[in-house]
Amino acid sequence: MVTSSCCVPGCAGTAADALAGVTLCATHVTLVTEFAAEHVGVEDALPGPCAVCGSRIGVRFPSGFVCARCEWRWGDVPDGDLAPPRVDVVYYLRMRDDFGDRVKIGTTTNPRQRLAAIPHQDLLAFERGDRSLERRRHTQFAATRYPGTEWFRATPELLAHIDAVAAGVEDPWDLHARWTSEALALRG
Incomplete structure (x- = not known):
C-alpha cells in the first residue's frame, strides 16, 4: 500500500484518501466537509426577484441560486415570446x-x-x-x-x-x- 501526503501546502499529514484525484489528510477532509455543509442549500436573499414568481428568497448552492418559492434557477429567463404555461x-x-x-x-x-x-x-x-x-x-x-x-x-x-x-x-x-x-x- 502506497501512502501519500496531504496536498495542502504546509500540511505534513498523511492522506486519508484520494477523492477525485485530490489527496487530503483526515483533518482537511473534515474541514472541507464542514465548509460544504455550511454553504450548500443555505436560504438567502436572491440577488434580485425571481423571474417566474417574484419571490426575493432563494436557496444558495455552489452552482447558483434557486428560488425558495417556485424552485426556478435564478438567472434563467423564461422565454417571453411564449404564452405562460397552462397549469390546471x-x-x-x-x-x-x-x-x-x-x-x-x-x-x-x-x-x-x-x-x-x-x-x-x-x-x-x-x-x-x-x-x-x-x-x-x-x-x-x-x-x-x-x-x-x-x-x-x-x-x-x-x-x-x-x-x-x-x-x-x-x-x-x-x-x-x-x-x-x-x-x-x-x-x-
Whole structure:
C-alpha cells in the first residue's frame, strides 16, 4: 500500500484518501466537509426577484441560486415570446356568512384572476387537476352540495380531504408557483 501526503501546502499529514484525484489528510477532509455543509442549500436573499414568481428568497448552492418559492434557477429567463404555461388547478375556497360555513370547489388555469372574482374569506388549498378532477370532487361530496352551485357545506369529511390535499403546504400560492416553474422548465 502506497501512502501519500496531504496536498495542502504546509500540511505534513498523511492522506486519508484520494477523492477525485485530490489527496487530503483526515483533518482537511473534515474541514472541507464542514465548509460544504455550511454553504450548500443555505436560504438567502436572491440577488434580485425571481423571474417566474417574484419571490426575493432563494436557496444558495455552489452552482447558483434557486428560488425558495417556485424552485426556478435564478438567472434563467423564461422565454417571453411564449404564452405562460397552462397549469390546471382545483381550488378550495372557504366562506362563512349568513348561508353558513361553506367551501367552493372549482377549477381554473388562471387562479389569481378567477379567485379575485369570487367572494371568499380563505383559500384553503390547490390541487393539481382539471375539470375531470373537479367533477370527481363534486361527485365525492355531492351529498353536501348546495343545489345548482359549486358550494358545499364545510363538513368534517370535506375539511379532512382539504387538509390531506394541503398537507405540508403553508401557502397554496407557493405550490402553484412551483407547478408553474416546473411547467416552464419542462417546456425547455
